[in-house]
Amino acid sequence: MKKLVALVLALVLCLSCALAMADRAPIALENIKIGFIFLHDENSTYDLNFLNAAKAACEKLGVAYVLKTNIDEGEACYEAAADLVDAGCNIVFADSFGHESYMIQAAKEFPDVEFLHATGTQAHTVGLANYHNAFASIYEGRFLAGVAAGLKLNEMIEAGQFTAEEAKMGYVGAYPYAEVKSGYTSFFLGARYVCPSVTMEVTFTNSWYDEALEKEGANNLIANGAKLISQHADSMGAPTACEDAGIPDVSYNGSTVAACPNTFIVSSRINWEPYFEYAINCVVNGEEIATDWTGTIQTSSVELSEINENAAAAGTLEKLEEVKAALEDGSLKVYDTATFTVNGETLTSYLADVDDMGDFQPETEVIADGYFHESEYRSAPYFDLDIDGISLLGA
Amino acid sequence: MHSKNQEPLFHISKRDSLVWYKAMLIRLVALLVALVVCAIISVLMTGENPLSIYQTILYGSFGTTRKLWVTFQNVAMLLCLSLAVTPAFRMRFWNIGAEGQALMGCFASAACMILLKNVFPNWAIILCMVLTSMLAGAIWGGLPAFFKSRWNTNETLFTLMMNYVATQLVAYFCVVWESPKGSGQIGIINPNTELGWLPVIGGQKYMLNVVLVIVLTVLMFIYLNFSKHGYEISVVGESEKTAHYVGIKVERVIIRTMLLSGAMCGIAGLLLVGSTNHTLTTTLVGGRGFTAVMVSWLAKFNPLWMILTSFLLVVLERGAGEISTNFGLNQSFSDILTGIILFFIIGSEFFIAYQIRIRKSSTKEAQTHV
Numbered sequence: 002m003k004k005l006v007a008l009v010l011a012l013v014l015c016l017s018c019a020l021a022m023a024d025r026a027p028i029a030l031e032n033i034k035i036g037f038i039f040l041h042d043e044n045s046t047y048d049l050n051f052l053n054a055a056k057a058a059c060e061k062l063g064v065a066y067v068l069k070t071n072i073d074e075g076e077a078c079y080e081a082a083a084d085l086v087d088a089g090c091n092i093v094f095a096d097s098f099g100h101e102s103y104m105i106q107a108a109k110e111f112p113d114v115e116f117l118h119a120t121g122t123q124a125h126t127v128g129l130a131n132y133h134n135a136f137a138s139i140y141e142g143r144f145l146a147g148v149a150a151g152l153k154l155n156e157m158i159e160a161g162q163f164t165a166e167e168a169k170m171g172y173v174g175a176y177p178y179a180e181v182k183s184g185y186t187s188f189f190l191g192a193r194y195v196c197p198s199v200t201m202e203v204t205f206t207n208s209w210y211d212e213a214l215e216k217e218g219a220n221n222l223i224a225n226g227a228k229l230i231s232q233h234a235d236s237m238g239a240p241t242a243c244e245d246a247g248i249p250d251v252s253y254n255g256s257t258v259a260a261c262p263n264t265f266i267v268s269s270r271i272n273w274e275p276y277f278e279y280a281i282n283c284v285v286n287g288e289e290i291a292t293d294w295t296g297t298i299q300t301s302s303v304e305l306s307e308i309n310e311n312a313a314a315a316g317t318l319e320k321l322e323e324v325k326a327a328l329e330d331g332s333l334k335v336y337d338t339a340t341f342t343v344n345g346e347t348l349t350s351y352l353a354d355v356d357d358m359g360d361f362q363p364e365t366e367v368i369a370d371g372y373f374h375e376s377e378y379r380s381a382p383y384f385d386l387d388i389d390g391i392s393l394l395g396a
Numbered sequence: 397m398h399s400k401n402q403e404p405l406f407h408i409s410k411r412d413s414l415v416w417y418k419a420m421l422i423r424l425v426a427l428l429v430a431l432v433v434c435a436i437i438s439v440l441m442t443g444e445n446p447l448s449i450y451q452t453i454l455y456g457s458f459g460t461t462r463k464l465w466v467t468f469q470n471v472a473m474l475l476c477l478s479l480a481v482t483p484a485f486r487m488r489f490w491n492i493g494a495e496g497q498a499l500m501g502c503f504a505s506a507a508c509m510i511l512l513k514n515v516f517p518n519w520a521i522i523l524c525m526v527l528t529s530m531l532a533g534a535i536w537g538g539l540p541a542f543f544k545s546r547w548n549t550n551e552t553l554f555t556l557m558m559n560y561v562a563t564q565l566v567a568y569f570c571v572v573w574e575s576p577k578g579s580g581q582i583g584i585i586n587p588n589t590e591l592g593w594l595p596v597i598g599g600q601k602y603m604l605n606v607v608l609v610i611v612l613t614v615l616m617f618i619y620l621n622f623s624k625h626g627y628e629i630s631v632v633g634e635s636e637k638t639a640h641y642v643g644i645k646v647e648r649v650i651i652r653t654m655l656l657s658g659a660m661c662g663i664a665g666l667l668l669v670g671s672t673n674h675t676l677t678t679t680l681v682g683g684r685g686f687t688a689v690m691v692s693w694l695a696k697f698n699p700l701w702m703i704l705t706s707f708l709l710v711v712l713e714r715g716a717g718e719i720s721t722n723f724g725l726n727q728s729f730s731d732i733l734t735g736i737i738l739f740f741i742i743g744s745e746f747f748i749a750y751q752i753r754i755r756k757s758s759t760k761e762a763q764t765h766v
Binding site: 042043067068069070071073074075076080083084087098099101102103106122175176177178179181182207208354361385 | 460462463567576577580581583672673674675682717720724726
């Protein structure tokens with residue numbers, strides 16, 4: 002009898018859980034509170050970009066929010082998430098890749114709260130209804146930024162500052178990780194789209210935020226003959242090194258024109274505001290939030306900053322409009338296999354490790370219809386090829 | 397122009413000793429003055445009500461059961477490292493390498509969890525973690541001690557440098573063991589099998605750490621005050637020559653004590669990886685190794701007082717975080733408040749050790765305690 006009662010109770014529990022999972026009750030806008038977890042604070046360009054978007058989205062929709070800055074990628078992230086739930090948040094967001102495991106830990110513990118995580122890779126395999134990843138097709142923005150870089154190189158070549166063969170760019174990357182590789186490859190392809198002779202050197206700092214190392218990396222690249230610098234790391238190290246050396250810089254995460262008025266050309270960035278608004282509206286309407294959300298140019302998630310006329314080549318704006326339109330209507334693909342080679346070969350097939358189960362086993366065919374399908378099988382980038390024309394320093 | 401009285405306006409002299417309650421009174425006054433100064437600065441700079449800022453500091457540490465446990469956990473970790481550096485400090489060996497010694501403990505624990513997961517059963521992995529983390533910490537502490545006793549190298553610089561070596565070593569292995577490839581992140585180790593995770597006792601994740609550190613505190617108190625080793629440490633600290641004279645092998649005491657110091661840091665590393673974070677990053681110790689120096693000093697190297705001083709520092713730090721969240725202020729603001737409070741607390745020690753006599757117009761000297 003006891004066993005039967007236990008069984009029935011367990012069944013009821015399971016059913017009610019399942020019901021709760023399947024049908025999320027809408028939450029009125031005024032009852033929504035969203036908690037944000039940031040790795041650094043506003044001194045990091047990366048976190049500042051999230052902070053601004055978080056404030057803008059919440060203030061636009063009129064929802065309450067809490068911001069937690071300087072949260073390490075460890076147990077501190079779980080503690081912060083749980084603390085936000087205690088404080089009454091129904092949505093919790095974290096912005097750094099290393100937060101993911103701890104966000105999943107919290108998501109398992111608090112099934113009634115929605116957990117959002119930017120740049121993560123595990124939502125589509127972890128099987129939690131309340132855990133979601135998001136990213137944007139920033140490779141399209143990088144490609145556009147690359148076009149601006151290529152135009153600048155062309156202008157300098159025409160002005161006789163160096164020959165077409167000497168047109169070399171430098172790139173300060175954080176880690177040799179798909180997110181970074183996808184970023185610099187699309188930037189390079191954008192530049193080569195308008196400046197066919199360009200080559201690029203990449204150096205890694207092995208840190209997302211290390212001002213001294215980023216500055217040193219940029220200086221090394223400049224000493225190596227780089228005529229233009231771009232970066233994917235979060236401090237002002239590379240942009241200020243460029244301003245000091247008088248080398249043009251294509252920035253990331255937002256405009257750095259205030260600190261670099263003479264060398265800043267343009268910056269690509271992900272605008273997270275549309276995603277925050279989308280997620281909040283889902284909760285308000287009782288709808289499921291996408292497990293893996295990819296923002297695009299169309300959703301206003303991928304943006305270019307204002308162009309700095311002091312540094313950019315003449316006609317950059319017009320050219321960017323033209324290329325952007327081509328990307329939007331699909332007539333131009335960033336990773337068109339006809340535009341790059343790997344070890345001298347044109348690719349017709351490539352398996353990528355999209356499921357990220359920790360096995361490092363690639364399983365998904367990502368080349369079809371003549372291009373590499375980036376950010377389609379999951380939001381976080383998985384383009385990790387080393388294409389010809391780009392050389393890695395210290396590799 | 398010159399008066400007959402050539403005595404300066406005030407002069408400072410060392411106190412013989414101060415009754416304990418007067419010393420406590422001075423400290424209390426210092427704390428109150430610090431809070432008042434903080435209040436003035438808060439109002440001037442932010443316009444916030446200082447009382448609500450203090451309330452927020454307390455709420456940040458004790459506001460909810462979860463916050464309370466996190467506070468306990470942080471106190472336990474800071475206290476463990478403070479205990480670890482104390483024996484060395486008592487013998488005037490300035491070990492400022494607790495950060496690196498603990499990080500090596502983290503490294504050893506994580507290495508066992510990663511490399512032995514398919515080799516040994518869980519209990520054997522945990523046993524290896526305990527042994528190797530203590531060994532790793534002991535090596536990191538023992539090396540500077542060996543050089544000090546052999547060639548009289550400067551232990552402050554040596555232990556400091558060893559921190560950077562440890563950080564770089566961990567940074568390297570974060571890349572070797574990274575997941576996914578290229579990310580430089582290890583993530584949670586053995587998330588599904590939980591191999592090498594220290595057991596949860598009393599249904600509370602941080603209970604194990606708290607209980608262990610309480611036991612260690614008592615043991616350290618006994619070791620320092622009631623054991624032959626503890627006595628030898630004190631003698632070496634007072635005067636190496638005396639120690640030689642009474643037949644204490646100074647080199648041996650230095651090395652032995654630093655091995656102990658390092659091994660205890662290793663235990664802190666073990667707890668940070670095996671019990672709390674289950675991952676390895678270069679920032680896992682989070683500066684506690686340096687804060688521990690202050691905790692130990694403020695408590696006059698007394699393990700029992702350290703419970704109080706580590707508590708104070710953790711509450712200030714957690715409160716600071718809560719302030720920046722609640723009032724939308726930058727973390728720097730809470731750092732300013734912490735700085736002011738510490739300034740006054742450390743400053744008060746001056747007035748406990750020294751007295752200031754202010755010149756009086758009468759020829760008879762009158763003392764004024766400040």
